[in-house]
Amino acid sequence: MKVMARSPLTRDLTPEQHAELDQHLSSWAWTESDPILLAGEEATGSYMVASGRVRVTRDTIDGREITVDIAAPGDVIGPLHTHPSQVEDSAWAMETTCAFFLPAAALAKVVEEYPPMALAMLRMQQERLAQAREREIGQSTRTVEQRVAAVLQNLAAKLGQEQGDGSTLLQVRLRRDDIAGIAGTTLESASRVMSKMKRNGLIDSGREWVSILDHQGLAELAQAE
The missing domain is CATH 1.10.10.10 (Winged helix-like DNA-binding domain superfamily/Winged helix DNA-binding domain)
Structure with a gap:
């Protein structure tokens, strides 16, 4: 409940809605250096970090792996889609990490039932696009x-x-x-x-x-x- 209350994806929901959403979540855990998501694979949902830190990486065209973000409790990693989709960035546990998995199919249902979550999901998608754009522009300006x-x-x-x-x-x-x-x-x-x-x-x-x-x-x- 505390994680959902602080996450930008779910913090606008009521405590009652948090409790209902909890029925769709499953808990996962990884040790340091374990892969959470790997680029190129198909993801069937998203992860909301509950504890620990996650390094988000991207492979460059010359074969290097670079860090593009550090995820902390409350952050959501993985595609924010209501259907299975390809993972663009890999995610690795930097320490013992726990996260809640929200299946894409359940996300579709929840978004339909809870308009605040639909808006939050749209905002997060826009923020990801803005950050990617800012990164591109910043490198040249x-x-x-x-x-x-x-x-x-x-x-x-x-x-x-x-x-x-x-x-x-x-x-x-x-x-x-x-x-x-x-x-x-x-x-x-x-x-x-x-x-x-x-x-x-x-x-x-x-x-x-x-x-x-x-x-x-x-x-x-x-x-x-």
């Missing part, structure tokens, strides 16, 4: 510094935990190449930019962790002309 700063801002909003000293620790095992993939740049460029941010006191970082020290400075860097 924004600097690497701007893109990396924006990625860190977004991850902080989704995964950040405020510390006693005012900093925000990103609660995820975050690799530099994850940041590079989401920002649409190379590992070398992302590492260089983050090292500069660290020297300038905007962030602190180590092996698979990042902490935001200066939110205002990071925001100004992301929005710099």
